[in-house]
Amino acid sequence: MGKLIFLVLAVLIVWAVVKSYANSRRRDQAPRTAAPEDMVRCTHCGVHLPRSESHASGEKFFCSEDHLRLHR
Numbered sequence: 262m263g264k265l266i267f268l269v270l271a272v273l274i275v276w277a278v279v280k281s282y283a284n285s286r287r288r289d290q291a292p293r294t295a296a297p298e299d300m301v302r303c304t305h306c307g308v309h310l311p312r313s314e315s316h317a318s319g320e321k322f323f324c325s326e327d328h329l330r331l332h333r
Contacts, residue, residue: 305332 299312304321305328315322316329323329
């Protein structure tokens with residue numbers, strides 16, 4: 262009876278160690294989120310959009326090429 266209890270405890274300990282290792286590996290491989298990006302306002306229509314998606318003319322930003330042309 263003592264050997265059976267020892268065997269069950271050994272299996273549970275090995276299972277807990279393997280699960281802990283797997284969780285730490287999964288946590289390390291989690292994708293990193295991108296840094297927040299500045300938002301700008303279209304000078305023509307007022308919509309807000311990320312700076313990388315805007316069209317700039319000097320200090321003014323536009324949401325599309327059409328709004329940039331209309332403003333000129």
